[in-house]
Each structure stands twice: as structure tokens, then as C-alpha cells.
Amino acid sequence: MNYTETLDYLYSKLPMFTRIGEAALKKDLHNTIVLCKKLGNPQDNFKTIHVAGTNGKGSTSHMLAAILQQAGYKTGLYTSPHLKDFRERIRINGEMVPKSFVTNFVEEQKATIAEIQPSFFEVTVAMAFSFFAAEAVDIAIIEVGLGGRLDSTNIIQPELSVITNISFDHTNILGNTLEDIAFEKAGIIKKNTPVIVGEREFPSANVFVEKAGLETAAIEFASDILKADQVHTEPGMLVTNILKGEELLFENLKLDLTGSYQLKNVLPVLMSALKLRELGFSITDDAIYSGLMAVKELTGLQGRWQTIGVEPTIICDTGHNVAGIREVLQNIENTKHQKLHVVIGMVKDKDIAAVLSLLPKDAHYYFCQPALERALPATSLKDKAEAFNLHGSAFETVEAALASAISKANKADLIFVGGSTFTVAEVL
Numbered sequence: 001m002n003y004t005e006t007l008d009y010l011y012s013k014l015p016m017f018t019r020i021g022e023a024a025l026k027k028d029l030h031n032t033i034v035l036c037k038k039l040g041n042p043q044d045n046f047k048t049i050h051v052a053g054t055n056g057k058g059s060t061s062h063m064l065a066a067i068l069q070q071a072g073y074k075t076g077l078y079t080s081p082h083l084k085d086f087r088e089r090i091r092i093n094g095e096m097v098p099k100s101f102v103t104n105f106v107e108e109q110k111a112t113i114a115e116i117q118p119s120f121f122e123v124t125v126a127m128a129f130s131f132f133a134a135e136a137v138d139i140a141i142i143e144v145g146l147g148g149r150l151d152s153t154n155i156i157q158p159e160l161s162v163i164t165n166i167s168f169d170h171t172n173i174l175g176n177t178l179e180d181i182a183f184e185k186a187g188i189i190k191k192n193t194p195v196i197v198g199e200r201e202f203p204s205a206n207v208f209v210e211k212a213g214l215e216t217a218a219i220e221f222a223s224d225i226l227k228a229d230q231v232h233t234e235p236g237m238l239v240t241n242i243l244k245g246e247e248l249l250f251e252n253l254k255l256d257l258t259g260s261y262q263l264k265n266v267l268p269v270l271m272s273a274l275k276l277r278e279l280g281f282s283i284t285d286d287a288i289y290s291g292l293m294a295v296k297e298l299t300g301l302q303g304r305w306q307t308i309g310v311e312p313t314i315i316c317d318t319g320h321n322v323a324g325i326r327e328v329l330q331n332i333e334n335t336k337h338q339k340l341h342v343v344i345g346m347v348k349d350k351d352i353a354a355v356l357s358l359l360p361k362d363a364h365y366y367f368c369q370p371a372l373e374r375a376l377p378a379t380s381l382k383d384k385a386e387a388f389n390l391h392g393s394a395f396e397t398v399e400a401a402l403a404s405a406i407s408k409a410n411k412a413d414l415i416f417v418g419g420s421t422f423t424v425a426e427v428l
Contacts, residue, residue, distance in 0.1 A: 003099040006106045007086055014113070014120040031118040032152040035126045038112050042126075042133030046076070048156045049272065052144040052185045053164025053198065055324050056265040059257055060164050060198075061143040062301040063269040067291035068139060068276075069093050069298050071283045076132040076140030078153070080121070083303055083318075083425040090128045094299050097131050105130060121145050125152040139281075149187020159279055161188045161195040161217070162272055164265060165323075166204040182207035194218045194275055198268035220275075222267035231263060237293065238262060242270060250285070254293040259305030259317065260334065261327035266292065303424045305331055308417075312409040313337060314402075316417040316424045320346070322354050328418060329358060337414030341366065341405045343427075344419035345398055346381055347374040355419070356388045364408070365392025368401035370422035398426040 001009060036043060051061045058079055065077040075093055082088040087096035105127050106113075113123060125145075132140045142158070144151045166182045182204035189195050189211045197208050200221040212219035226249065228240040238258045242250040250270070255262050269292075273283050295301055303318040305328075313335070319328045332340065340363040346352055347370075367382040369375040378394040378401075385392070395401035398417075405415045417427050 001103060001107065003103050006103045009106060010086075010120055010123065014118065014123060027150060029150065029152065029155055031116050031122045032125060032155055034116050035109075035112060035118055035122060036129060036155060039109075039126060039130055043129040043156050045133040046137050047139040048158040049139065049141050049160045049162060049276075050144065050153065050156060050158040050188045051141060051162045051164070052148040052151075052188050053162075054166055054181065054185075055319070055321065055327075056164040056198065056261065057143050057162075058318075059262060059265045059295075059301070059304055060162060060269055061141045062295050062299040063257070063266065063292060064162075064272055065091075065094075065141045066295045066298040067269070067273055067283060067288050068141075068281075070291040071281070071287035073138040073281075074136070076128070076135075076137040077143075077299060078125070078128040078132075078140060079143040080124070080145050081421060081425075083421070083428050088300060089124055090131055091300065092132070092135055092137055094297075096300070097127075101131055101134075102127070119152075122152045144185075144188065147184040147187070149184045151187075154188055157190060158188075158193060160272060160275055161190060161193055162198075162268055163188070163195065163208065164198040164268060166199075166201060178204050179207055183211075186211040189215050189217050189219075191215045192217060194220075194279075196268050196271045196275060197221045198264060199223045220271060222271040223264075226267045226270060228263045228266070231260075233258065240266075242266075250288070253289065256293050256296055257301070257304050259327065259331050261319075261324075261331075262304075302428055303421070306428075308427065309406075309415070311411040312341075312406070312413040312415055314406070314415045314417065316427055318421045318424050319418060320350060320355075320420050322351060322358065325355050325358050325418075328416070329360070332360075332414065332416060335414055338410060338412040339364070339414075341409050341413060341415045342392075343368060343398070343401045343405050343415065343417040343423070344381070345370050345378070345401075345423035346376050346419045347372075347422065348376045349374065350420075352376065352381070352384055353388075356385050356390060359385075359388070359390055361389045363390075364405075365390050366401035366405045367392060367394045368398045368423065369396070370398055370420055370426055372422055375420075375422070398423055402427055 068075040090097040238255040345368040382394040
């Protein structure tokens, strides 16, 4: 198979969460264990950092990767989902896995895939581990796909576990309470392995402390130790001082990820860098400064409060649950504009009513549906939105919705595109 045929095989033959939702999930680690065993357990051949959390785990993973790259380490990065190119999921020092590796891996493993019937995600995890081992990375940042305890990535023995935060998402899978969700995320905490948690929040903090105690894992909450101070913006940069108690730890730290929510994410990133120093990694302050001000360039991260057009300003963001949308709305409020236009598409298995209840009623809406089976039809989204006094028009495609918004917006207006990672993927 050529590369296109290989992707068709992966997308169409294997159960894929992004396409069909919960039915694609395997409720244990068996397939991943068997698949990686047949590959010689490549995940045991390089060091890792494991990153979980409801929101911010993608940004956190990319920031850590950027810092480690600048520190001189050959750094692997596994994330999901991808936005434009499947190979975004698997990178080394920002470079995507070659197409040839993807096609060769799938060709060589077709018999095993036929035998054990893994999911799309299980195959991509094994592919990433094989690539990182073959390329002899110094360390790899491994982002959890969903949850943690039963996620396919949870066969690694990391140097450090990182949990960004806990809020409601995928409740049909992870549970209906914050304690239940925290229990699943806490599943990445390993014996005698330090863990950094981004935010101390009740009641999830108690779950993490209890699990860390059972595993004799040293645990620290970044929000207890560090805080952002004197925050301001410069063109293309979010700038802050970072304090440890009264001590000025990092002055004028610049982030090229400019969403205000990155102030939460950068705290566990910095705590992780400091912890890695304790573990023997050579990470200078210069590596931290230069890494954080060039995350997008160094790692290829997209879709986080990303400006994709001017006059009118067009911004997209992958935030898609209640906590993520609250952060998006704060950023909209902080962005100078006259009228607000919202291009929004969602998937069926999200808490749609809770998200819609938060959205501003004075915006004009362009309801659409990303091109996947899980997408909520635009007309259904429009009907649900009208119950919350959100008014606009329905469009069959994301492209048509954005084109209509651009045609109706004035130069001083703001067009926001979001509601789903997949909506953002299509505008990018």
C-alpha cells in the first residue's frame, strides 16, 4: 500500500474513536500489551514523561517538548487527535514521522493487526513507541488519549507523571463525578515516580493524594507553589512573571501560546522542568525561556487561540467542553472587537446543552457540522441553540459557515471558530 492507501486502511478498517465514539474503545490494555510485546516492547527503550488531564494536556505536552528540545535532548512527542495530518501525532524535535515509516509499519504489522483486532488508537500508540525506539530518542512526551488508567499509553514507566486539571468531559466513559474522572486520570501515577498536578481542586486533589500515597509517589501541586504575576501581552506573546512564594523565579517569561488559559498550563510545565532537573536532566533557564517563546515553531502545535485571519480577526480554538469554553469566552472578552460571529460545530457525545448555556446571546451564529460520523447535524445544533436564545443559520459544511461569516463581518469584528477539535481542523 502507498501512504494514502495505508491511511485509508487505518481509518476504515480499525475502530476509531474520532469517527464512531465510545464503540471504538477497548476497556483494557490487553491489545496494546500484546501488540507492543510482538514489537519487542519498544516503550522500554527510551525515557518518557506521561501527561494526562481534562484540558491543557496537549499544550502542556508541546511546551515540555519545546523546552527539552532547546535543552539539547532528542525529544519524541506523541499527541492526539491530529488536526490536518495524521503524522502530527508522532514527532521528533518537531518533525513529523516520515510517511515511509507509517506505510512500512502497517505493512509489517498487518498480520498481527488481523489477529488481535486492535483499535486505531492502539495501533498508533504502538507505531509511536516503535518510531521513538528506532530513532533512539533521549526522552518522549506521551500524551494520554482519554482518561489514563485504561488508556493505551499507560504501559509506559515514565520518569515523571503530569496531570493538568480535572473537569467534566467524556462523562459517559470516565464517570459522572469529578472523583470518578480523577480516579481514571490518577491511573497514570506509577510506583516511586514523581507526579506533578497542575491545579489543587476539591475533590479531585484528594484522589490524587491517595493514589500517590499508595504508589509512594512524591506529589506536588503546581498551583500551591508557583503563581503567574504581572501578566501582560506583547505582539504575539503572553508575558508573565512567575513567583515561587515571594521569590521571582522567572521574569518576563514569554509564551507564544497566547490564550489566557496557558497561564494555568505553564505552571505544571515549569514545575516539571524543575523536577526533571532534580532527576538529573540538564535544563537551563535559557532552554525554558527560548522553548516557551517558540512552542509553535519548535513543535508544530496549532489550534490553541490561533489567529488565522485579520480584518476581520478570525481566531480558532480547540476548547470543546464546559471548562474549555469558559476559557475561550474569557479570551473573546479580552480581544478587542465590535460584533462577534461564532462558527460552531459539535459532536453528538458532548454535553451540548451545558456548552450552549454559556455562549453569548448577542453574537451571530453559523451552525455547522464537521465531516465525521460523530458530528451533530447543523440543523440539530441550531435547534438546540435556539432554546438558549442563540440565533443564526445552519450550514452543511464548516467551510460554508466560515465563508458566510467572513462575508457578513466588518473589518473590526471578531469571528471565532470552535466547538469541536474537528471544526477547527477543517478551518486549518
